[in-house]
Amino acid sequence: MDIKLIALDLDNTLLNADCLLSIRNRETLKKLHQRGLKVVLTTGRPIKGILPFIDQLNLKEVEDYSINFNGGVIQNNLSKKIISSKFLTKDMMKPINNLANQMRFPLDGITIDRAYSVIDVKKSGYQSFIGKLMAFTDVEFADLPDDQHYFKFVSQTEPAQVAEIQAETKNLPNFTIVKSRPNLLEFLPRGVNKSFGLSKLLAHFGWSFDNVMAFGDEENDLPMIKSAGIGVAMGNASAEVKAVSNAVTKRNTEDGVAVYLEKYFDL
Incomplete structure (x- = not known):
């Protein structure tokens, strides 16, 4: 499978128990990004809430994007230009x-x-x-x-x-x-989820879900885990997420993202 994009939930997936990015996860993702893969933080948080992780991973090239608000906004990390959005009113x-x-x-x-x-x-x-x-x-x-x-x-x-x-x-x-x-x-x-957001970003790149590897742990990750060519559940993921995933890796406290990526991409 030709994986071009790695979609990553943050809390209890990429981040450890202290809500921090570990050195191993950071360095592994930076290597893959330097190889040309898109590393896309796919989170419920707004982009302002993930800027430290964008900086730590150096996801600031012209075509680097984040999926925020669980798929409600796709925003360029560098220019902050929004290419897709869906919102609620008071x-x-x-x-x-x-x-x-x-x-x-x-x-x-x-x-x-x-x-x-x-x-x-x-x-x-x-x-x-x-x-x-x-x-x-x-x-x-x-x-x-x-x-x-x-x-x-x-x-x-x-x-x-x-x-x-x-x-x-x-x-x-x-x-x-x-x-x-x-x-x-x-x-x-209505209709917004992480799979919805990924579909908008994939359309921008001209890619399909077969080009996606996604990592997650919780109910809000289910749609993207189901849709991705390779959906990876964390060891600490809910039973529902594990049931629909293609693979289960180590826990977020054990650098589970890096463990799976290092093996898959032979790093």
Whole structure:
């Protein structure tokens, strides 16, 4: 199989338990990038939330891209030009906000360059997770800007409540609702997932999914693992991800990405 693009989830896949990029993973990916393979960070985070990893991997050539917001945005790492996007509006989110008030769960809305913590119920820990890479504004839902494009809303809460929210929202027609970590539920525009984002980037390059190797661990990685020519589940991946993958590698804490790539590409 002619692999031209390596798509990588970040949290609990490429990154270790401290949310850092290990030396082994970094050096292995840099070697493959220097060989001409596209290394594409494919994540729920906005590009501002992954700039340190783009820098560490030196993914800053003219045709280097990232897939952000779980496929909602494809953005050039160097110029920051967006070649594909799909977004939510405040009006679309009203049913979710109503449910958040009823079930008492927090919400954060993320635009291309900033985030809004909706504090009607309580402020979540999402800002602490993202760190200082994005500006956050605390706001009540009524005061959330009407003219912004929101590429996703998230609820960071207890895993048990995440399951309850998923059960209550599974039939809402305007959204893709998916878990990206046990304690993080994401509300995306309908039809948006990592496979959708990859399809847009592949069209840009004139390639197919047969040219893709994808690594992931969680529910939001399922579509790209299924679609990729080679889908690789981490050793710590969910049973669902392992069931649809072509291979299972070591855990993220054991440099599982590098372990598989070194063997496959004979590094």
